[in-house]
Amino acid sequence: MIKRNAFIISDRTGVTAQALGNSLLSQFPDVDFEVETITFIDSKEKAERLQQQINHCADSIERRPIVFATLVDDDIREIISQSNCVFFDLFDTFVSPLEKVLGVESSHKVGLSHGMQNASNYATRISAMNYSLETDDGVEVDRYSRSDVIVVGVSRSGKTPTCLYLSLQYGIFAANYPLTSDELASAKLPEVLSSHKDKIIALTIDPFRLQQIRQERYNRDSYASAKQCQYEIAAAEAIFRKEKIPMLNSTQMSVEELGAKIMQKAGLVKSI
């Protein structure tokens, strides 16, 4: 396997640089990357120290490291780009063409995308996160009228991580409701959900995977048995199909994928 060193460098949180840098590196599965993320490079002094670090890395491995950078300040970017590296400018590559297209200059201010510039949007995300926490696992069902979406499924099908991700990433008010044994046995949607049916998204999961997850966490006899997991999933899916509730399978989907699918299925618009 080929080995390469890579630096992901940002003047602020590195969230953008990591998202794109890691996406790009994931396209080269045959290369073994050693990636170092370096954030808050917001002064010439820090940039100069980092330049030395990159040069030192290049010397020691006798190969230029790959650098992905989102650096808004021209001077700082210049210092990093002059280190002994292959420099990919994830941000500035697009800023100049955008200036031409839009006919205005860019602000050259750092930290505009993952900071608190828009205080009301940020407050919405935090409120959404509090809402998701407070309505987790079927509590406070009387607050469902405020929800954007209600995620329903059996215990440990992935509801909580999905709802917290939806709230933090998109500012979505996402409640979740676990179907109990009694509700599954009744073969119909609980009354508390019927009045919010248009907001419900169902999660299902492969029974074998469900069994694994339950066993890892609470290895109680019946709860984590193959029979119980198979029964619960079959009963839950029957309800979802009968009630025509959109269903997602969390077995092979990350919270990012579940979140994006729910946004799409529920016709939700990112509120941040």
Add this chain to the structure above:
Amino acid sequence: MIKRNAFIISDRTGVTAQALGNSLLSQFPDVDFEVETITFIDSKEKAERLQQQINHCADSIERRPIVFATLVDDDIREIISQSNCVFFDLFDTFVSPLEKVLGVESSHKVGLSHGMQNASNYATRISAMNYSLETDDGVEVDRYSRSDVIVVGVSRSGKTPTCLYLSLQYGIFAANYPLTSDELASAKLPEVLSSHKDKIIALTIDPFRLQQIRQERYNRDSYASAKQCQYEIAAAEAIFRKEKIPMLNSTQMSVEELGAKIMQKAGLVKSI
């Protein structure tokens, strides 16, 4: 204010495209962007329908929309790029130069960065999130030896959102501990924290902002009074200073900024 339409288009979750697209747009505060994010464009048929939608938008506003795309498939990218738009290829712009530098072809597979390709890394993130939830607000302190970081501060200083963000974004096991009135009065670090002092990061906040947050949520007399908030912050900061605990101020910092600063201060490496 100039108005422009923009599309952020992805073949998967859109997480990468949104991060960079929104970062770029944030550099143009004088332009009023109407942004539409469109995810899971993973077939030619979807791409062709989207091409029509973009063309229709261009016709109706008599100006070409700006398109930011992360599309791995060449055919799909071709279809979108031929719509009546200003096309910015956030991904492919860097893939070809990277192929040259690395001397290998890219995999051209979609969904490698925010899916579940690395199942054990993904499991770590979900375990970290469960850990953060289960140790939220000072419970299960006997599990602190498993923590990567323990966030300490007064009630409503921003501990919970920060810990959940750290776990979901970075796979960090982040517990949080609220300092109670008795602990603040004792002017020293609670015993349960002393043995984990090297893992502690303190959050502080402007007392006026703290008062606002507390009033919005639980408008109880003393808890949300100016006097109480001022007292708690002064007492907490005195403890942190005395114990030389690194302190971050959450008043003007987003969870992304707090998370990145904590990763930096605690010398943590992203485990995903």
